[in-house]
Amino acid sequence: VDILIAMDQRAYDEHRDRLGTPHAVLGTGLTGRDADTLCDLSELVSGSPRTAGTAALATAAQAMGISHEAISVLVRERFGGQEEILSQNLKAVDAAVSRGLLKDWTAFPSVSAIESSTLRYIAGADALSLGAVAGGASFMAAYPMSPATSIMTNLAKWGKELGIHVEQAEDEVAAINMVAGASYGGARALTATSGGGFALMTEGVSLLGMIEAPAVIVIAQRPGPATGLPTRTAQGDLRFAIHGGHGFFPKVVLAPRDVAHNFEVAARAFDLAEALQVPVIVLTDQLLQDSKAAVTAFDFDAVENRRYLLEGQALAAQERYERYTITPDGISPMAVPGASPHLVVVDSDEHDEAGHLTEDGVLAERMAQKRFAKLERVLARMWQPLEEGTGETTVATWGSSYGAVSEARRLLAAQGLDFRHIHLDWLWPLDEEKIATLLEPAKHLVIVEHSTWPEFESVLAEISGRRPDHSVRKFDGRPFTPEELCGRLGEVIR
Numbered sequence: 001v002d003i004l005i006a007m008d009q010r011a012y013d014e015h016r017d018r019l020g021t022p023h024a025v026l027g028t029g030l031t032g033r034d035a036d037t038l039c040d041l042s043e044l045v046s047g048s049p050r051t052a053g054t055a056a057l058a059t060a061a062q063a064m065g066i067s068h069e070a071i072s073v074l075v076r077e078r079f080g081g082q083e084e085i086l087s088q089n090l091k092a093v094d095a096a097v098s099r100g101l102l103k104d105w106t107a108f109p110s111v112s113a114i115e116s117s118t119l120r121y122i123a124g125a126d127a128l129s130l131g132a133v134a135g136g137a138s139f140m141a142a143y144p145m146s147p148a149t150s151i152m153t154n155l156a157k158w159g160k161e162l163g164i165h166v167e168q169a170e171d172e173v174a175a176i177n178m179v180a181g182a183s184y185g186g187a188r189a190l191t192a193t194s195g196g197g198f199a200l201m202t203e204g205v206s207l208l209g210m211i212e213a214p215a216v217i218v219i220a221q222r223p224g225p226a227t228g229l230p231t232r233t234a235q236g237d238l239r240f241a242i243h244g245g246h247g248f249f250p251k252v253v254l255a256p257r258d259v260a261h262n263f264e265v266a267a268r269a270f271d272l273a274e275a276l277q278v279p280v281i282v283l284t285d286q287l288l289q290d291s292k293a294a295v296t297a298f299d300f301d302a303v304e305n306r307r308y309l310l311e312g313q314a315l316a317a318q319e320r321y322e323r324y325t326i327t328p329d330g331i332s333p334m335a336v337p338g339a340s341p342h343l344v345v346v347d348s349d350e351h352d353e354a355g356h357l358t359e360d361g362v363l364a365e366r367m368a369q370k371r372f373a374k375l376e377r378v379l380a381r382m383w384q385p386l387e388e389g390t391g392e393t394t395v396a397t398w399g400s401s402y403g404a405v406s407e408a409r410r411l412l413a414a415q416g417l418d419f420r421h422i423h424l425d426w427l428w429p430l431d432e433e434k435i436a437t438l439l440e441p442a443k444h445l446v447i448v449e450h451s452t453w454p455e456f457e458s459v460l461a462e463i464s465g466r467r468p469d470h471s472v473r474k475f476d477g478r479p480f481t482p483e484e485l486c487g488r489l490g491e492v493i494r
Helices: 009-018 049-063 068-079 083-099 124-134 149-162 172-184 195-211 238-243 259-276 286-290 312-316 361-380 401-413 432-439 455-464 482-490
Strands: 003-005 024-027 038-040 119-123 139-142 165-168 189-193 215-221 252-254 279-285 292-296 386-388 393-398 420-424 426-428 444-449 470-473
Touching: 003 009, 003 049, 009 024, 024 049, 049 068, 049 083, 068 083, 119 124, 124 149, 124 215, 124 259, 124 279, 124 286, 124 292, 139 149, 139 172, 149 165, 149 189, 172 189, 172 195, 172 215, 189 195, 195 215, 195 238, 195 279, 215 259, 215 286, 238 252, 238 279, 238 426, 238 455, 252 259, 259 279, 259 292, 259 361, 279 286, 386 401, 393 401, 393 455, 401 420, 401 444, 401 482, 426 455, 432 455, 444 455, 444 482, 470 482
Parallel strands: 003 024, 024 038, 139 165, 139 189, 189 215, 215 279, 252 279, 393 420, 393 444, 444 470
Antiparallel strands: 119 292, 252 426, 386 420
């Protein structure tokens, strides 16, 4: 940590071991071994002690070359309409800039030196929400559950302008069934929850599999079981996502790797879901949801946003329409009710090609084989994993662990300890041959994930038969840091 803003002694005591060299600590009334680097803000908050946070912000901003004017604008946006509070906070900004405690800070480049015209400072949840917009989402139903709630609030806020209907359901069971109904009606539909909410959704996920309705389900992971650590991060729901829902039906499980990638994965999820007529699960987590980053402005025009519905003259010209027509690849023509005179029938029971329920054993087996046949088409869409670096040691990751491992690799490479880093964004289903080829060069395999149980490790072993030589895991709810990984990976790299 370069600059630590500690609003009380406990915060300072908890985080001071993470301080780098050089560093600065901003706070009021702090005592400790770093007395020479403690910047006491007491004199800057004479208007009100509650403005200490604003004084710290202005002091840190000055160290990064952010202008007095920019911080003042930010404060006016935050406290506008509350004149007394606004006045107190503006005084704290002025005092901090005038005092200039970190005016000559040189630990990192000035923000003013960064070309910012194409950058957007954005939270992961906002990026994912925009990805859903780019992917054509028109309906969302969800029940609030951190850290996924901000996706629903974003789309509700933008809904009127963008034509997206957002429904806060009474619970997660209702939410997933609303998504199934909306999808049947032709909407590109999604829901968002965390592990506990997904536990309630699993029967509805199985319904999506049976009626072959496309849908996107975002699971923003946090530590469990039960309520666990609701405001912390984890990667403990991979197996749950893969196996959620009874009976076999194809599904896709994806995981973004950083804030910007949230946009891309969410957008592509809708295309995959509708093209393959399967549920697509996007596994994000508290770290990716709540973290902010400066990212290149998203290119909405680059997102493939075609529809795969049978409609218009092509549908009207058909003498007969059957929703579950058996095809070689398992993908049946998909129409929505009201698009033509044809009847569109779906059923949660096993059904015939027209969608009417059946108890016929031969027909039931043919329909099960039809759904299974999709698997080959799904596997053909699998994305290539990322590869960085070289070396006899291969470190494999998924999800939000990417950033810390990637940075640790660069730090270790500077010390002559490079390794090959492979990262999977597409997590299920996995092509056995592709995974075997990916792991074959690894003379020494290390898995890094934020999980109590070896989730990713067991999936790779299941597909490839290859178990890691070392596992680097943590499960305290705090994300990996590059410095932490430099130590733990440095011990096992060969």
